[in-house]
Amino acid sequence: MDSPISEWVVAESSVWLSRVRSTAEPAISTVSDVLCTRLVHDETPQRELLKRSVLRKERSRLLPERDVRAPVPSRRGELFYRWQRRMNCMPRFDARIPEEPLSVLVFGAHFDDCEVRFGGTATKYRELGHEVTLVCMTNGEAGHYKQGGATLAQRRRAEADAAASHIGAEYVAFDNPEGELRPSIDNRNEIIELIREIEPDLVFTHRPNDYHPDHRYTSQLVQDAAYMVTVPNICPQTPHLDYNPVMCYLPDSFEKPYPLDPDVVIDIDGEMETKLDMLHEYTSQMYEWLPYNIGMLDEVPETETERREWLPKRYEPRNRGYADRFREELKDEYGEEHGSQVTYAEAFEHCEYGGDLTEENREILFPFF
Incomplete structure (x- = not known):
């Protein structure tokens, strides 16, 4: 019992024994503080592994009902988050109540990303007279098995314009090589300038964990x-915003480090056909590249009419899955009867780096309920 690790276990036992028999959450909160504090100041690899293991096992024992899908922050992150909130170090803006019409800005990596993840909701906004701007961060020159370069880029841009025309949305495309997008300062500054130019009330983009x-x-x-749009000396050639736009993540099905945890789930039953019409414009993707990439090119019909009838088989299950997965949220949003009957849905998670999403501005930003 004279090894460094054993000494730590003995010393720490008193902490566990004195608190573990009290209510579970306060015990864990207090012990987490102890372990986090030690972890910050102790970089011994063996001790770090032991502390993480002890805390994880004790959490599982004391909180058996915890939702396993919920994100568990790192011990360092948990400690720093508490400290930051206590010290009020996170820059905050008053929750902004926007005026109508709303301005909605959607960032996708590729042509068709916005329509696949946001097409139904984009249609709803446009039906109510709100402004929708779709953004493609790359030039579309790589997503095919036969074509490429400028020829493919021009083709895909034309497809995107045709898709946006179904709802009267605007399309903006950057000239970054597809498959080679970098999180550079130049690219960030271009986004800052675009956000300032559009002055959106809502910004949507991918979640940070994704296959591509x-x-x-x-x-x-x-x-x-997100925050930098408010800093005058960043991109000083464009006037800075005096607010931080509300930001939300687009839906996906990835599970790690945590699955989509939506703050808003929207019924798109009435908009699903328009969404499919938009996707149908992407011939190079819906009927060529993507079927080729997943080994089902031989299933794609030849004629336009047959392809449009085939398309729902590929894309309706995605939005049906969101409706089934977030059924309880739909019931909360629309009521028991309506929520139980929704077939297709899109779901969005608030990103805390943007402006606050409150009960008051939520009703204005998502005027569908």
Whole structure:
């Protein structure tokens, strides 16, 4: 019992024994503080592993009902977050109540990303007379198995314009090589300037954990721009914003480090056909590249009519899955009867780097309920 690790276990036992028999959450909160404090000041690898293991096992024992899908922050992050909140170090802006019409700005990594993840909700905004701007962060020159370069880029840009025309949305495209997007200062500054130019009430983008590097870096770039749009000496050639736009993540099905935890779930039953019409414009993607990439090119019909009838088989299950997965949230939003009957949905998670999403501004920003 004279090893450094054993000494730590003995010394720490008194902490556990004195608190673990009290209510579970206060015990864990207090012990977490002890372990986090030690972890910050003790970089011994063996001790760090032991502390993490002890805390994880004790959390599991004391809180068996914890939702396993919920994110568990790192011990360092947990401690720093508490300290930061206590010291009020996080820059905050008063929750902004926007005026109508709303301005909605959606950042996707590729042509079709916005429509796949946001097409139904974009349609709802436009039906109510709100402004929607779709952004593609790359130039579309790589997503195909036969074409490429400028020819493919021009084709995909034309497809995007045709898709946006179904709802009267604007499309903006950056000239970053597809598959090579970087989270650079130059790219961040371009996003800052665009956000300032558009002056959006709501900004949407990918979540930061995704299979495609362009998706991940789009998310990072937009998040990094969130606060910086308010700093006058950053990109001083464009007037800074006096507010931090509310930011939300687009939906996906990835589970790690945590699954989508939506703050808003929207019924798109009435907009699903328009969404499919928008996707149908992406011939190079819906009927060529993506089927080729997943080994089902031989299933794609030949004629336009047959393809449009085939398209729902590929894309309706995604939005049906969101409706089933977030059924309880739909019931909360629309009531028991309506929420139980929704077939297709899109779901969005608030990003804390943007402006606050409150009960008051939520009703204005998402005027669908």
